[in-house]
Amino acid sequence: MSDTDIFKVLADPTRRAVLERLADDELTATQLREGFAISQPAMSQHLAVLRGAGLISERREGRFAHYRVAPDGLAPLHAWIARYRAFWPSRIDNLKDLLKEMDQ
Amino acid sequence: MSDTDIFKVLADPTRRAVLERLADDELTATQLREGFAISQPAMSQHLAVLRGAGLISERREGRFAHYRVAPDGLAPLHAWIARYRAFWPSRIDNLKDLLKEMDQ
DNA sequence: CGCTCACATAAGCACAGACTTATGTGATTC
DNA sequence: GAATCACATAAGTCTGTGCTTATGTGAGCG
Numbered sequence: 372m373s374d375t376d377i378f379k380v381l382a383d384p385t386r387r388a389v390l391e392r393l394a395d396d397e398l399t400a401t402q403l404r405e406g407f408a409i410s411q412p413a414m415s416q417h418l419a420v421l422r423g424a425g426l427i428s429e430r431r432e433g434r435f436a437h438y439r440v441a442p443d444g445l446a447p448l449h450a451w452i453a454r455y456r457a458f459w460p461s462r463i464d465n466l467k468d469l470l471k472e473m474d475q
Numbered sequence: 476m477s478d479t480d481i482f483k484v485l486a487d488p489t490r491r492a493v494l495e496r497l498a499d500d501e502l503t504a505t506q507l508r509e510g511f512a513i514s515q516p517a518m519s520q521h522l523a524v525l526r527g528a529g530l531i532s533e534r535r536e537g538r539f540a541h542y543r544v545a546p547d548g549l550a551p552l553h554a555w556i557a558r559y560r561a562f563w564p565s566r567i568d569n570l571k572d573l574l575k576e577m578d579q
Numbered sequence: 580c581g582c583t584c585a586c587a588t589a590a591g592c593a594c595a596g597a598c599t600t601a602t603g604t605g606a607t608t609c
Numbered sequence: 610g611a612a613t614c615a616c617a618t619a620a621g622t623c624t625g626t627g628c629t630t631a632t633g634t635g636a637g638c639g
Contacts, residue, residue: 378486383627384479387555394559400586413628415587434585434636445559451491452556455498455549487597504616517598519617538606538615 372425377447380424385409386417390440393427397439476529481551484528489513490521494544497531501543 381387389403404414418438421427426444430437485491493507508518522542525531530548534541 374491375486375488378482378491379626382479382482382486385627387478387482391558401584410629411586412588412630415585416627419587436586445556448556452549452552454495483596489597505614514599515616516600516618520597523617540616 372447374447374451376424377445377451380420380426381448383417383420385413386421389417389421389438390426393438393440397430397437399435399437403438476551478551478555480528481549481555484524484530485552487521487524489517490525493521493525493542494530497542497544501534501541503539503541507542 385407388407392398392403400411400414400418403418404411407414418427418429418436422429422438424444425441427438428441430439489511492511496502496507504515504518504522507522508515511518522531522533522540526533526542528548529545531542532545534543
């Protein structure tokens, strides 16, 4: 999965919203569709794209498909950002502050 | 500049390569074009997109346009990633390791 | 076994985006 | 001041992508 592909996948607001909704729970395709003004095939296609990018994983149970986030999916994105740490000190400092805040 | 726009801008490999070439130096549009199999207007359009996204800044000097990275440009991307820290502990740990490594 | 449900796939459409060539603009050079 | 240089803008083309409706597939239910 190339950097270009990762960015393309995440450039779609529906797909990013799906990731956010999967943050807490594992959800089925129908459950994910609630609140979106989108057809069932459209959601199915988005889920296929997210799965192809390694950002979510699927667990089949009968006729239901349960989706959850794949923890290593965003690794390429992190790797890309990490390349900028050398010439981007101020932002890294902010990130450090963020992580420090997390520890509390 | 929305998250969607940031991701769209960075989804183009030429634009990401431009950012990498601007990591060290401030460069002109013509200098940036070296090594790319791309026309002059295409590069000009990419630079306009990057500038519109707040990822680079322009300094005009006579007929030359000097471009450099805008240090706060990737802030929205960081903010988006930060939203995942709550349910994404393993990756954050890796990021911590990265930052620790940086300090040396 | 026929129907419905959950989801995937197919096919077609419409818009967005990256590219091209052509041209415009303003600064420099002779 | 005419030509050239660095770059921007215009306009058109072509491909990719996200959406739709229609249909396929396989599981559960009466």
